[in-house]
Amino acid sequence: MLQSKIADSDARAGRRRRRSRDDAPAVRASTAVSGGRYAPLDSSERDAIHAAALDILATVGMSDAPDLVAASVLEAGGRLAGDGRLTFPPEMVERAIEELPRSLMLPARDPGHDLVLSHSRVYVGTGGAAPMVVDLETDTYRPSTLRDLFDASRLVDRLENIHFFARPVVACDVEEPEALDINTAFASLAGTTKHVIVSAHDAAHVRAIARMCHLIAGSEAAFRERPFLSLNINHVVPPLRFSGDACAVLAEAVRLGIPAHVNTFGQMGASSPVTIAGCVAQTIAETLAGVVFAWTLDPAAKVTFGPRPMVTDLRTGGMAGGAGEQAVLTAAVVQIAQHYGLPNSTIAGATDSKIADAQSGYEKCLSVNIAAQTGANMITQACGMQAGLMGCSFESYVIDNEMLGAILRTMAPIEVNAATLSAEAIGEVVRGAGHFLGHADTLARMQSDFLYPQIADRRAPEEWQAAGAPDIRQPARARAREILETHFPAPIPPATEAAIRAEFDIRLPEDAMRPA
Incomplete structure (x- = not known):
């Protein structure tokens, strides 16, 4: 019975996958993500590199400084070395x-x-x-x-x-x-x-x-x-x-x-x-x-x-x-x-x-x-x-x-709280259906918590072979063509575009900026 339920759920999930590949709008990953979890340098190595960079600027300096750069840096505390190189004292760099x-x-x-x-x-x-x-x-x-x-x-x-x-x-x-x-x-x-x-x-x-x-x-x-x-x-x-x-x-x-x-x-x-x-x-x-x-x-x-x-x-x-x-x-x-x-x-x-x-x-x-x-x-x-x-x-x-x-x-943070730890749901499932495929939490979160690809292929091998065994470049090329044939956002208003063309030598033809 359990295997039958899982098979039925898998079939429904497969139909949903096919629909989402063909019909669903693209889902954007959150832009509110932060890194900082990986650090190849320990603090002493990081500090040593910083010190070396300061030493390079202070003792080797930069050559070919234009007059504008030299005048501005010298006024702020920089120095000219005997060979004409512009040097940067560490205290000036750290102040900046x-x-x-x-x-x-x-x-x-x-x-x-x-x-x-x-x-x-x-x-x-x-x-x-x-x-x-x-x-x-x-x-x-x-x-x-x-x-x-x-x-x-x-x-x-x-x-x-x-x-x-x-x-x-x-x-x-x-x-x-x-x-x-x-x-x-x-x-x-x-x-x-x-x-x-x-x-x-x-x-x-x-x-x-x-x-x-x-x-x-x-x-x-x-x-x-x-x-x-x-x-x-x-x-x-x-x-x-x-x-x-x-x-x-x-x-x-x-x-x-x-x-x-x-x-x-x-x-x-x-x-x-x-x-x-x-x-x-x-x-x-x-x-x-x-x-x-x-x-x-x-x-x-x-x-x-x-x-x-x-x-x-x-x-x-x-x-x-x-x-x-x-x-x-x-x-x-x-x-x-x-x-x-x-x-x-x-x-x-x-x-x-x-x-x-x-x-x-x-x-x-x-x-x-x-x-x-x-x-x-x-x-x-x-x-x-x-x-x-x-x-x-x-x-x-x-x-x-x-x-x-x-x-x-x-890079998105993992939500850890009483609801996401799912202790109550686990108890319901082990005493009931025996799987989570039809659980209310699963259905509620399947769209909000997952990023589904539109180009990457998650079909079963037999479905993929029946479709001609495409590699990822084929649907990608088709998607690119579709966007280029239909997406003309025109973020510059026509009157503004006309003013720009009147003032500047714009070489992009106007008909290239409109649908064919």
């Missing part, structure tokens, strides 16, 4: 760490997508500057275009477990740097109501992007109040050399009230030491140099601390973003950022696989999960990227969206 804001709001045009970067709260999103995209129809790599960028933003706008849109591809069909920066911002903002992150080649381009944002917000004051766009800024060329153009962009962002992600990319074994500890120490020092500069301009600057060290495959010289060492390296820099208490971001998900296969899955899940469990506030490149950040795949966005939902679900 102490005075910079501990929390940063990154608004979205839809307040439901606002990001609050504080403590160990975790958000995941896109990123990268890939020059190629995997064509959704031909399944081959080709140069990415402005249309691809717009399509990526529309796709991500619909994917519920991706919290923000950082520019993932370069519009290779727009060659002029100023036009590229302006069109990148426009295409990103035109496709999603989530927070947008772009970059700029020049301080003048920052002003143009800001002007566009003021038009969309309705005024400069409204944008300053809720800056729905921020800038990725790589202020350093490792090892320990300032980038003059990027520092000028950072200064302009601070002046205009645009949040800035102060990022450092070192290649372990190439542009930073081959040891994890040495790479982390140099990366922390380089990132501190950027946030200290921003602090000298404005102690309340809206900046994130963005250490992004990457692993080099020393056999080839290429990047090895899916390596286990990469996951540990990322966790270590996030742990230091958490120790400082600064809003922070990092990269995870830079698989070396060329397609959304098993290698892609295990490499992304390993690195993103470790970064999340360590408590990175923002994880960029967490989805959609392939081939060591050289390519972007729309079907991967769909697959990775489910992966991210599962990762976020593991």
